[in-house]
Amino acid sequence: MKYFTEEEKLTFLSDIIAIKSVNENEIQVANYLKALFDEYGIESKIVPVTKTRVNLVAEIGSGHPVIGISGHMDVVSPGDESEWSSDPFTLTERDGKLFGRGTNDMKAGLLNLALVMIELKENNELKNGTIRFMATTGEEVGGAGSKKLYEDGYMDDVEYLWVAEPSHDTIIYAHKxxxxxxxxxxxxxxxxxxxxxxxxxxxxxxxxxxxxxxxxxxxxxxxxxxxxxxxxxxxxxxxxxxxxxxxxxxxxxxxxxxxxxxxxxxxxxxxxxxxxxxxxxxxxxxxxxxxxPSVFTTGQSKMVTLAKELGKKYLDLDISIKGSPGVTDASNLLRNKDENFPFMMFGPGETKMAHKTDEYVYKEYYFAFFHIYKELILGLTK
Ligand SMILES: [Zn+2]
CATH class of the missing domain: 3.30.70.360 (Alpha-Beta Plaits)
Structure with a gap:
């Protein structure tokens, strides 16, 4: 049995925040996650996108439903580092907030997805279905990674998709x-x-x-x-x-x-x-x-309904359900899916915080989303 402690979760986050995956260094994040999956016997595959940039795909379970979970490994440049209150690549806790470039957008969300996969596998908790973890490269610069995953057919059989981009109080089901x-x-x-x-x-x-x-x-x-x-x-x-x-x-x-x-x-x-x-x-x-392309779905799905309930349970928030002007990898991943496809963007962090100096994620929300994601998968596959 494996249940990650909060201390372990912070160590992993600290490790990947220390990887400066600003343009072209995502491969180090991919290698880190691959090693973590290897340790727990989950097969994962590095999918090259360009000579220097890669995606990482890992899978557990078999059959239906096929749930796609996705996050990007790149972060935007920290800008002028002297403007930061602490080193952007050293995870630093102050007042219940975890500071660092990529804490919010979106390494906290990405890591939660990976750790949930490991617990589900390790504890034999997944009774039905397939969970496909897709970590992408280059989301911040045109979505080259997600385009490659779509082209290689990784989305063909996927029946639910969520992207763990920061949006802890709003489920986004459509975007420009x-x-x-x-x-x-x-x-x-x-x-x-x-x-x-x-x-x-x-x-x-x-x-x-x-x-x-x-x-x-x-x-x-x-x-x-x-x-x-x-x-x-x-x-x-x-x-x-x-x-x-x-x-x-x-x-x-x-x-x-x-x-x-x-x-x-x-x-x-x-x-x-x-x-x-x-x-x-x-x-x-x-x-x-x-x-x-824009992503337009109805937002009416078992997944969205359940995610809203779990938001109430673990965050004590009345999660709103909306469209957004921002883009995500779903633009590529959902090519050729119709409006009834269950999609959402929902993850620890705040959309407005993305790309800012002194980026942070609330520690409490980082931990809470682990449980939300895990119960969501269990709810959709039981
Ligand atoms: Zn992002």
Missing amino acids: GSLNLRITSIGEAAHSSMPHHGYNAINPLMAYLLEMDEKLNGDNRKNEVLDKLVMSTTIFNAGNQVNSIPEKAVAEINVRTIPEFDNEEVIEIFRTAANNYNKEGSNINIEVTMSL
Whole structure:
């Protein structure tokens, strides 16, 4: 029999917080979890995504239902470390909070999933079904890891999915998509005393971006849960000398999409408008740098109902059930699933805390989610 003590749980968390899995170091987190699974006889598999980045998949049980549980191993950069009250890569407890980069987003959630797997296996508690643990790489930078898992078929037979992203008081069952475009306008350099000898790359790009902004943000389509699509131009670079006509201007934009106005339609609108500009002598090119579709499910499932009950039991919170503007790996993992698919994002931590200096997770919630996850699995598989 194995029941992890709170001390052990803190040691594991401290170990993985110490791994600086900011871009490309997730492999060390994967190796750490793999070793932990090995110790308890759970087979796990490193799934390479790029030369340096990997996912980790582990499985226990057999047959139905197949429950997918997922979390990402990467964290965002700590930023200016001197702004932190304690070292971001040393788990530090103050006032019932556990501080460190990734405590909240989302190593506490990820670790709980892994430890629950081990207890279920070790104590023979899982009577029916399969639990597939999927730890991903690169969630924070476009979801390359989850895309690979989807493409390799790891989601094909999955019947429930939850992502342990931080959201301890709200179960998220739908979220917007996210689309990044890089738009390059090519002109021709000239001296600014004779602009007609060149072609100013900035002018058409400015007009184009404002036109797109008006068209997209002015669109009236609305999702009942996610509201409207939003688009923002977030980067604009051009020119290098004040008396030269710029030969190149590059802008980047981010669009948060909804099922009624999806990534493909947005890309098409951008392309069509660029073609129209180009017919008038501009040279505007579109590059899609990231495309994650929105996730829309009904939120009506045994899983969500049970998770809400367990939230009351272990957190003493009235968990709300909502849609969210943020994206998760579910954008990739749920490709081709319909709206009746039971999905949720529910985990220790607060969504608003993600990516902040002095990131923390409440110790009490870290421990509580272990029990929530375990009972949830037992409830869905009994
Ligand atoms: Zn996250």
